[in-house]
Amino acid sequence: MPRTATSQPRAMLAAGSHSERRADLCASSFGDLNLIREMPPFDAHLKWIQELGSKVITYRGMFYAERIYLADARAMNHVLGPANSYSYPKPDNTRRFLSELLGHGVLVSEGDEHKRQRKILQPAFNVSAIRGLTPTFFKHANKLVDRLGEFVDKTEGPAEEPFIPGQSAMSAKVSQKGKPVFDISHWTSKTTLDIIGETGFDHDFKTINSGEGEGDDELAQAFNTLMRQTGNLNIWQIIQFGLQSIPGFWWLRMLPTRRRRLILDTYKILEKKSNELVDAKRAEIAADMKGAMQQDSKAYLEDMGKGKDILYLMMRANMATDISPSERLADDQLVGQITTFIFAGHETTSTLTQWALHVLSLSENKHIQDKLRAELEENFAGRDEIPYDSLMAIPYLDNFTKELMRRHSPVGSTTREAQKDDVIPLSKPYPTRDGKGTFNSVVVKKGSEVMIPIQVLNRSEDVWGPTAHDFNPDRWDDIPATAKESGLPSHMLTFIAGPRSCIGNRFSIAEFKVLISALVRAFRIEAVEGWEIEPKQGIVVRTRIVGQEDLGLQMPLRFSRI
């Protein structure tokens, strides 16, 4: 008879593994995080899951703190769903780290404050808003195609030195006539930054036209300086972050380190520029409202929001008469949304697009690239852009997008912290470690970290069957019952679920479809023979090339004209 695990079941505790590794753990403060850091993303989790024969495990995070890992759909619906989501906030460390860089936007708010912010933001992300933004997505995607096309046409053959912005010397050497090797991550990143600039708050970053660097836009430079502080933390900085959450060590936050001074100074620039954007938007809305009053026309008011940027729509919602003064967002919260949009809505879609191009470049997927291009040619029929609804209705593009989101989710995992003791139900009974019994729920203690295993659950054989690890867009024509029964949004965890799910999901799907349709129609995409891509976990799952680790994160791909 399955039972509730009142004490952690042995299968879940992975007791053997813990004690076997205890000697290593004592030698380092990072617990099992060391293994996770050493192995490619998710492989450590998958390895434990396979070793233990259970999808429900615990392991040790920083300072040996317990982390609960539940690769189970029902457990995730419980933790993330409307009833419990606010009882599982982001861990304090994560919030502190993010708010230091991004201010007080929706990503770091919790509880009633989060509900309030979400309510104001929601209208800016509904279908009609995204429909209005789609021409801007096309404008930037076509600009990208033009820029890449110039380099394709100019490429005479291999070169000793890089001849394209972002390109490494290695990529220059393997370029061929009319077939240069681009670091496509450089280009997708610039394009999605330009897109979020214009659609987010009507700001032109102009990065696609800049050369190697970040361009001279002050906002882009400030943002990139802050983002560099998210990577390459040294051991002392990581320990410091961990210690800060321990009572008595709060003062570590205040130490005037070089990193802290840099962050404070840079955030001031970001804040100043963002405040200017907020002021300009307020003036624009006021002028539009005045125009509406003068014309006294309901149609004029309705038309006002069409194709407007997210900040405009959000601020207009913030000024609406049915919003009480206590519900309105203050200026620092509006500024926090701007930094949040750049952060959450830039590298995420860029990374997804890079993975899409990588998947298409593989010789075993040539049929997918050919099929996608043929379908796009037919639907675009020689046009540079098509309306949002037509784009969304292209069937194979839709299957390809869903499969990519499932198989290569840019955000690999995230974390929550139990705010109170709880019992988390599981989809099915799991065997205890001794094999003598089963358990179908897990007791969680207040303060435990609960992992949200996005990539692992997206590839779960329990949900997708034995072909879960394959890349197959056709699977979406015949979704297995287990996926339908998972209760996850679109049967996956890519945008997580519930009240804290990604508000930008519609935005990113439309943006991605626009980018991929423009690139696939214009270019043939091939992998560089013999170069092996290796995933590298950061805030998003980026890539580097095995043997070229010193060149850092990159996605080199060969492009040629169709």
Ligand code: HEM
């Ligand atoms: C493929 C692209 C994207 C993926 C995979 C993605 C994924 C996610 C995930 C997993 C979260 C939850 C993080 C957590 O709570 O721990 C999230 C939150 C969020 N995302 Fe996205 N995202 C994408 C694109 C975007 C875009 C384009 C925007 C904005 C234009 C955006 C805005 C946000 C915001 C504001 C949140 C915080 C929502 C809240 O806490 O209420 N995202 N996203």
